[in-house]
Amino acid sequence: MEALLPKFDSVFSIDCVIFGFDKGELKVLLIERNEEPFKDCLALPGYLVEQNESIDFAANRILYELTGLKDIFMEQFYTFGEVNRHPQGRVITVAYYAILRLNATKELKPVTNYAKKAFWHPVANLPELAFDHSQIFAKALQKIKRKITYQPIAFELLPEKFTLSQLQMLYELILNKKLDKRNFRKKMLNFGILKELDEKQKGVSYRAAKLYKFDRRKYGKLFQKELTF
Amino acid sequence: MEALLPKFDSVFSIDCVIFGFDKGELKVLLIERNEEPFKDCLALPGYLVEQNESIDFAANRILYELTGLKDIFMEQFYTFGEVNRHPQGRVITVAYYAILRLNATKELKPVTNYAKKAFWHPVANLPELAFDHSQIFAKALQKIKRKITYQPIAFELLPEKFTLSQLQMLYELILNKKLDKRNFRKKMLNFGILKELDEKQKGVSYRAAKLYKFDRRKYGKLFQKELTF
DNA sequence: ATACTTAGTGTACTTTGTACAATATTAAAG
DNA sequence: CTTTAATATTGTACAAAGTACACTAAGTAT
Structure with missing residues (x-):
């Protein structure tokens, strides 16, 4: 049965846009990458989905592995599927977002070494991010602007x-x-x-x-x- | 470079929920499948994404191949990523929707033989669909209910x-x-x-x-x- | 001419949005 | 203790939008 599906060198990933609010600033959770491509660059927490996990599960696992944050309720908001998003091959990414209170947050500490560190960065002056993460972030921000007016x-x-x-x-x-x-x-x-x-x-x-x-x-x-x- | 990405037996697909309105009824575009699994069953028009096409492009191609409809503006609305959606392996699907006027519509005629035929079916008494397509449809309906109130x-x-x-x-x-x-x-x-x-x-x-x-x-x-x- | 069917219209009331500025409370500084 | 500085708290008048409700007008078919 399994053999009937064609195989592609295609990969899914998850990227997470986590908003927080602290000292009068809206912030977003970033990591410093520890892997090629874009090693040492800033990026949204994101990684590849395993074959035997649902994307919702993967989103939680990946966020945890890259930042140490657990049990965050994230919602899927858009899937980015341009062919050349990733320099090493075809990667389609499902983007999730969440918002959370910063002070209820434990320390940020990557659990794998895919990320050197994880930290909150003010949304106001966001630097350029790896891959198309700047676009992903922009779309997330747009989304919560709308959502905030009809859901608390x-x-x-x-x-x-x-x-x-x-x-x-x-x-x-x-x-x-x-x-x-x-x-x-x-x-x-x-x-x-x-x-x-x-x-x-x-x-x-x-x-x-x-x-x-x-x-x-x-x-x-x-x-x-x-x-x- | 390419070699750095792991390979999975994972596949992307697109499913389309196309709404139409005719003779006082809200309808949705279905196909009768001509391939296993679910051969001869009813399903939403959907198929696998090729490696070198964006998902938006794929959505249009697939809709065309399965139903003969061209140049339909579709919007992505949700990505379904449960592990066992597809009986033959891991398939993550990005769902798109569109609404269109039926009488402006040419004849429905599949261009590939993945589908035996394509046809409009009233939304009111929808039969069970292949895969998780009933769920996908339900989510699309929910989406347009909300959308209709703020966009024409x-x-x-x-x-x-x-x-x-x-x-x-x-x-x-x-x-x-x-x-x-x-x-x-x-x-x-x-x-x-x-x-x-x-x-x-x-x-x-x-x-x-x-x-x-x-x-x-x-x-x-x-x-x-x-x-x- | 009449009956039937759908088109087309207005008003009073309620709810919600919006513009706008003065007083109250507390802690700190002197 | 008095003053100052900072923010908290409050109300009103007007405009806009939502809602409930029922009759007359126009065209077709007989």
């Missing part, structure tokens, strides 16, 4: 407890536009997925803001309201 | 000149819910992408409705307004 993915980027100003700052960063404070609060609170806590921000040298958290229970009850800005 | 893709399904009632019927079919006639008209006309023609419907045994067409020029000027229902 932004909460994944914040610490568990956050202030409304932090949340607004994050939206402004991702959407790359200024939002009105009063309207933003009205809309967010109305959306009904925030839980107000009896706690305040600490360690700031000005009026402390109330803390909120994302209420996953409430979110479950909505199906898919949209946020529009 | 529905027009691709209608003849060039159409009445508002036909347009409404199509929306109701895809969204699978009843819409208010007055509100639907208000919203559509307001959206500013229809051109009213000096012509009426012909051959109906009741009051003839005005004909409209989709005004691509006007659409270009909007960037991305959303239609919500």
Whole structure:
């Protein structure tokens, strides 16, 4: 049976675009490659899919091996299939993305030696990346810009407890536009997925803001309201 | 150089979900397979990607070879990468979709003998399909339901000149819910992408409705307004 | 002329979006 | 203790969009 499928020198890979948010900056997870081609260059975490693993499984394995991050929920967003993406042959890559809160993150440490190191880099001044990874990144950014307006993915980027100003700052960063404070609060609170806590921000040298958290229970009850800005 | 990439017995394929609309029914393009596995079964048009063609190119070639349809704009929407999708080995498939007007369509005629025939089948009572094609179809349907509300893709399904009632019927079919006639008209006309023609419907045994067409020029000027229902 | 079928239309109400600026609270500095 | 500086918090009026709802108009067939 198996013999009926033709064999090609074709390979699948996975590339991961992982967004994080820290100190007022939107960041993306990069690695420094330790293999040819593009040895020593910066790239998105990515590697080849094994023959006996699903692509979702492979995405998790590869992210772990290259960065040490585990149990991250990633979503597939586009498949890049140009013939000459990879200088050594035909490689089709399925790109995944995720967003996560940085401070909940353990240390970054590649588990294989395909990568020299893994680190967060600000999205704002991203250097040129290996292969077509700059394009892949651009497509991911475009995707989350749209997604953030109808699904509460932004909460994944914040610490568990956050202030409304932090949340607004994050939206402004991702959407790359200024939002009105009063309207933003009205809309967010109305959306009904925030839980107000009896706690305040600490360690700031000005009026402390109330803390909120994302209420996953409430979110479950909505199906898919949209946020529009 | 080429030798550095490992070789796997892994294969890419493309599957196409092509929607059409005819006689008040939403349809999808199927083939009857002429090859093992699933010989004689119904399936989405799909085949293997060649090593030296991009996946977008392959999608068009494959659709043509299996159905005779040419120059259809298809969009990639999901990549299916479970290990056992294909009984003969590892096949990862990139799924594409498109929607088109049926009456502008030439005859369906497979150009290779991988398919015995190609034909339109109503979406309403779709039979079981080969491989995981039923799942692929379901995902495509979900996708266009969402897309139709923010991009005027529905027009691709209608003849060039159409009445508002036909347009409404199509929306109701895809969204699978009843819409208010007055509100639907208000919203559509307001959206500013229809051109009213000096012509009426012909051959109906009741009051003839005005004909409209989709005004691509006007659409270009909007960037991305959303239609919500 | 009548009956039948679909086309075509308007209004009141509700909800949502948007523009806009003053007061309140806290910590730090003096 | 007073002042300053920084950010938090709040409301209102207006505009735009969504929604519910039912009758008349026009053309065809008999």
